[in-house]
Amino acid sequence: MQNNPMVMRSKNCVPTQLVRRAIQLLSLVVLAFTSAVVCATPQIQTWQTENGARVLFVPATEIPMLDVRIVFDAGTARDDGSSGLSLLTNGLLSEGAAGKTSQQLAEAFESVGAQIEYDASRDMGLIGVRSLTESRYLSVAIETLKQVLTQPDFPQDAYQRELNRMKLAVKARKQSPSALASKAFNEAVYGDHPYASPASGTYESLEKMTLEKVRAFYKQYYVASNATVAIVGNVERWQAEEIVKAVVSSLPVGEKAAALPEVQPLTEAKKIVIDYPSAQTHIFVGQPGTKRGDEDYFSLYVANHPFGGSGFTSRLVDVIREENGLAYSVYSYFSPLRESGPFTMGMQTKTEQTEKALELLDQQLRLYVEKGPEKDELAASMSNITGGFPLKVDSNSKLLEYIAMIGFYDLPIDYLDNFLDNIRAVDLKMINDALKRRVHPDKMVTIVVGKQGDD
Amino acid sequence: MNIKSIAALLVVSTLVLGGVLYRSDDPVPEQSDEAIKSYRLSNGMKVLVIENNRAPVMVSQVWYKVGASYEHDGITGISHVLEHMMFKGTEEHPAGEFSEIIAANGGEENAFTGQDFTAYFQKIANDRLELCLELEADRMRNITFDEKEFIKELEVVKEERRLRTEDKPTALTYERFNAVAYTNSPYRRPIVGWMEDLDTLTVDDARKWYETWYAPNNATLVVAGDVDAEEVFRLAKQYFGKLPTSEIPELKPRREAKQYGTQRLTVELPAKIPYLLMGYKVPNLTPEIVGTEHEQELYALEVLAGILDGGNSARLSKNLVRGQEIANSAGASYGMTARHETLFVLSAVPNDEVAIEVLEFALRDELNTIKTQLPDDVELDRVKAQVVAAQVYKQDSTFYQAMEVGMLDTIGLPWKIKDDYVEKILAVTAEQVQQVANKYLTDDRLTVAVLEPLPNGTEDDGMAAASLAGEKNAE
Numbered sequence: 001m002q003n004n005p006m007v008m009r010s011k012n013c014v015p016t017q018l019v020r021r022a023i024q025l026l027s028l029v030v031l032a033f034t035s036a037v038v039c040a041t042p043q044i045q046t047w048q049t050e051n052g053a054r055v056l057f058v059p060a061t062e063i064p065m066l067d068v069r070i071v072f073d074a075g076t077a078r079d080d081g082s083s084g085l086s087l088l089t090n091g092l093l094s095e096g097a098a099g100k101t102s103q104q105l106a107e108a109f110e111s112v113g114a115q116i117e118y119d120a121s122r123d124m125g126l127i128g129v130r131s132l133t134e135s136r137y138l139s140v141a142i143e144t145l146k147q148v149l150t151q152p153d154f155p156q157d158a159y160q161r162e163l164n165r166m167k168l169a170v171k172a173r174k175q176s177p178s179a180l181a182s183k184a185f186n187e188a189v190y191g192d193h194p195y196a197s198p199a200s201g202t203y204e205s206l207e208k209m210t211l212e213k214v215r216a217f218y219k220q221y222y223v224a225s226n227a228t229v230a231i232v233g234n235v236e237r238w239q240a241e242e243i244v245k246a247v248v249s250s251l252p253v254g255e256k257a258a259a260l261p262e263v264q265p266l267t268e269a270k271k272i273v274i275d276y277p278s279a280q281t282h283i284f285v286g287q288p289g290t291k292r293g294d295e296d297y298f299s300l301y302v303a304n305h306p307f308g309g310s311g312f313t314s315r316l317v318d319v320i321r322e323e324n325g326l327a328y329s330v331y332s333y334f335s336p337l338r339e340s341g342p343f344t345m346g347m348q349t350k351t352e353q354t355e356k357a358l359e360l361l362d363q364q365l366r367l368y369v370e371k372g373p374e375k376d377e378l379a380a381s382m383s384n385i386t387g388g389f390p391l392k393v394d395s396n397s398k399l400l401e402y403i404a405m406i407g408f409y410d411l412p413i414d415y416l417d418n419f420l421d422n423i424r425a426v427d428l429k430m431i432n433d434a435l436k437r438r439v440h441p442d443k444m445v446t447i448v449v450g451k452q453g454d455d
Numbered sequence: 456m457n458i459k460s461i462a463a464l465l466v467v468s469t470l471v472l473g474g475v476l477y478r479s480d481d482p483v484p485e486q487s488d489e490a491i492k493s494y495r496l497s498n499g500m501k502v503l504v505i506e507n508n509r510a511p512v513m514v515s516q517v518w519y520k521v522g523a524s525y526e527h528d529g530i531t532g533i534s535h536v537l538e539h540m541m542f543k544g545t546e547e548h549p550a551g552e553f554s555e556i557i558a559a560n561g562g563e564e565n566a567f568t569g570q571d572f573t574a575y576f577q578k579i580a581n582d583r584l585e586l587c588l589e590l591e592a593d594r595m596r597n598i599t600f601d602e603k604e605f606i607k608e609l610e611v612v613k614e615e616r617r618l619r620t621e622d623k624p625t626a627l628t629y630e631r632f633n634a635v636a637y638t639n640s641p642y643r644r645p646i647v648g649w650m651e652d653l654d655t656l657t658v659d660d661a662r663k664w665y666e667t668w669y670a671p672n673n674a675t676l677v678v679a680g681d682v683d684a685e686e687v688f689r690l691a692k693q694y695f696g697k698l699p700t701s702e703i704p705e706l707k708p709r710r711e712a713k714q715y716g717t718q719r720l721t722v723e724l725p726a727k728i729p730y731l732l733m734g735y736k737v738p739n740l741t742p743e744i745v746g747t748e749h750e751q752e753l754y755a756l757e758v759l760a761g762i763l764d765g766g767n768s769a770r771l772s773k774n775l776v777r778g779q780e781i782a783n784s785a786g787a788s789y790g791m792t793a794r795h796e797t798l799f800v801l802s803a804v805p806n807d808e809v810a811i812e813v814l815e816f817a818l819r820d821e822l823n824t825i826k827t828q829l830p831d832d833v834e835l836d837r838v839k840a841q842v843v844a845a846q847v848y849k850q851d852s853t854f855y856q857a858m859e860v861g862m863l864d865t866i867g868l869p870w871k872i873k874d875d876y877v878e879k880i881l882a883v884t885a886e887q888v889q890q891v892a893n894k895y896l897t898d899d900r901l902t903v904a905v906l907e908p909l910p911n912g913t914e915d916d917g918m919a920a921a922s923l924a925g926e927k928n929a930e
Contacts, residue, residue: 062509063850094767102777106768111837113844116767132844161780168728168783168807174913175624175727277725277911278622280614312542312554322551325610328618348618380559387561391578394510395851 041416042393044403045237049244051224051253056403056413057231057240060396064133066233067400068142069117070149070248071408073257074125074221077194077338082213084166084201089217090120093127095158098147102158105148114141116148122195123338124408125221133234142246150250152218159211169200177278178348181449184272185284188445189342193263223254230404232396263288263340271446281354281450282346285361287443289334289343292409299434300334300343302385302426306377307368308332308345310384315377319364320347326357338409343439351451358446366441372432385423488870491860492684494691498700499672502691503860503870505679507853513680514854515587516576517595518861521668523648524570524641524794525706532648533656533664535568536612540661541575542566543604545597550604553590560586568646571794572865578854581681585690588676592694595669598662605658616647624726628906632732633798635720636902640711640795670701675864679857711736711796718902725911728783729811732904733818734798737895740791742867753791754879755887756799756895761838762830762888763787763801763821768837770824771803775817781809785818794866799896811905825892829885842880
């Protein structure tokens with residue numbers, strides 16, 4: 001109920017930081033992290049439900065609350081030509097279930113202070129709840145979550161209403177230069193691949209949408225074999241097992257979603273210019289990048305850090321923002337998915353500076369792929385990533401996010417325990433090698449959305 | 456009270472060195488709070504510590520009592536520009552080094568500016584506190600204000616304004632809405648500043664603003680996380696304790712002038728979807744009314760916002776998004792923690808084909824219902840249950856807990872407000888909700904803003920016009 005607007009110094013695009021200038025300047029204050037970081041990585045407990053859902057659980061006893069999240073391989077990548085389908089299906093779960101209306105379901109959650117979460121992204125369709133652990137509250141939250149997950153009714157009126165709301169979301173995209181740019185980027189990078197599907201759909205795809213498609217999507221993908229359950233909070237193992245059982249045991253076993261096609265690398269550079277009457281030009285440059293479990297993943301993660309992933313200490317911010325004052329926000333990142341997620345560089349600058357900005361981005365990328373980071377840049381990045389690790393796992397929310405990701409992508413259960421070792425194993429040679437093999441400045445997609453022509 | 460006199464007051468104020476305002480390093484005497492350990496340095500700086508050993512990390516925040524609402528016409532945005540300049544170096548640590556040091560130590564850092572505060576923070580391993588305090592103490596008094604750096608940074612801030620406001624039709628509408636809703640309150644000016652003012656800011660403006668407001672006796676350090684309070688006090692004393700004080704100007708109250716009748720504005724912009732804002736002038740929580748019977752009104756306003764928009768079961772979603780299906784989204788918001796009179800805001804995006812007048816009528820109708828029929832207990836209890844739960848959930852974020860205390864302290868409110876909050880919300884009755892609705896949500900306190908989309912050149916993907924149910928397309 002609070003509305004306290006504020007203006008931040010930077011947009012938090014990407015995690016963490018680095019150094020380029022003389023690291024010895026800093027040596028006075030940089031203490032060695034080798035012994036300092038005593039990482040109490042959480043002990044993740046896992047089991048399988050009878051109907052085949054994988055469960056990851058971390059007890060967290062400090063706060064009387066619990067988070068449960070169920071993740072399905074039911075993201076936009078499964079839209080299968082009906083873009084918008086995964087998001088619509090996901091949103092409709094709580095719009096009528098077990099004979100209750102959306103109003104009744106919302107009242108059930110909110111009467112016990114529970115917060116429902118649901119979303120669909122490229123790979124994932126997820127639903128979950130945050131609740132107090134006091135049993136009279138928790139039992140209502142869990143029962144209601146079970147209903148929306150396992151007994152959705154998909155009522156016709158709710159379907160029509162949510163479909164109309166999505167059409168308006170498509171329209172809203174057309175008054176946002178960044179949304180226009182982002183959609184164009186996605187389509188240009190992914191072409192025919194399922195990852196090209198825009199989450200909210202298009203006018204055409206929503207025109208052809210039917211309730212039958214929604215029901216079929218739910219039936220195929222919201223099944224136990226296709227589910228990962230993440231649970232973090234103040235409950236004991238036996239309680240966690242009971243809770244998970246209560247929520248997912250009535251899901252049919254079903255089948256795991258089929259493998260997605262591999263993402264094909266781009267064969268040539270592509271530039272798309274969209275005329276839009278904005279004060280700034282929004283720029284995205286990128287290509288398919290890396291996937292979860294990729295053998296180059298840690299090399300590319302570390303490589304990106306000093307380039308555009310470390311905020312104020314990154315090269316991109318230094319050159320584009322600090323030296324030239326061209327942008328407020330400029331960054332690069334790899335977003336690893338089941339298949340190759342994008343490598344993206346992004347920025348916005350006032351229209352007149354567009355060419356200069358594009359030139360600098362290109363120049364920086366080429367230089368970096370050619371020469372890689374300086375030694376001291378790498379050292380500073382290493383220091384930041386390793387020293388900053390405890391911040392990545394310091395709350396229930398972050399833990400939930402991590403274990404859901406680990407479970408969903410079948411990463412090793414000791415992923416967090418080994419994270420720092422994997423980072424430390426990366427050296428300059430690996431970085432340079434990975435950059436040259438995996439990043440291709442001559443085959444980038446470039447999206448430019450802003451005022452074109454004379455004015 | 457006019458604006459020029461404030462301008463004069465602020466600009467002539469100069470740095471007064473060495474004045475000792477407080478005799479000894481003592482716990483902040485006027486307040487006690489179980490969760491917060493407090494200390495006041497001899498130069499007046501407050502140090503507040505929240506010990507919490509969930510993870511071997513901490514957050515350190517330095518809060519200054521200055522923000523956009525301290526500004527005057529002509530220099531709008533200066534607090535925020537200064538916040539950017541705080542990363543541009545001192546003699547000891549040249550531009551960029553602050554960030555480099557924090558990063559190399561595994562930390563994250565940033566800063567933010569609000570209407571009533573400016574704050575700087577680091578999130579970092581709990582054994583790096585000393586480093587943060589040394590750097591923060593250095594930049595509290597020693598920023599060098601290089602003109603070339605300033606000129607570049609000003610361009611960055613302008614890009615920020617373009618990104619946040621100018622190219623976002625709803626944000627731009629909100630900015631103009633505030634500018635009309637408030638007649639003389641400083642809240643009528645945007646935090647990021649008017650572009651026309653940014654164009655004329657100079658490095659001297661920034662330096663003067665810094666010299667006026669950045670001093671230990673106008674700052675509060677909040678440290679939360681796996682730290683030992685005694686150690687924090689010791690280090691704070693070591694690094695901040697030696698800094699000289701300034702004479703901080705006393706701001707005039709700048710109470711909002713009386714409004715006469717409903718105020719209306721339209722904002723015409725290239726866009727696709729209309730947007731409606733309705734703001735009613737309502738009181739904020741002041742130190743004077745804490746503990747008086749008047750205080751309960753503010754909690755009743757918060758509950759009222761909850762009845763309208765406390766979740767998906769609340770009335771605006773129930774009746775406007777579902778029910779009549781006239782809104783794509785609709786919300787109500789009110790925050791009592793502010794230095795000046797504030798707004799109770801209703802906002803809504805109409806569905807296609809729905810005239811903005813219909814939406815306004817429906818929102819007013821919802822208010823009328825509350826004014827004439829007591830909300831039932833089940834509904835009130837649902838709002839309260841969410842407040843109780845949120846009080847527990849917030850413990851998951853150490854950063855937020857530090858922020859809550861920092862903000863209250865900087866606004867000049869006692870910290871215990873956060874502890875008593877739930878109890879006071881629970882005490883709100885249906886009658887009180889109805890009373891505040893009748894007292895404050897009246898036409899002579901209302902400002903209505905409408906975003907009217909102009910063609911923006913985008914196509915509708917060749918979509919059959921019928922699918923948007925007879926959309927009247929201007930393009």
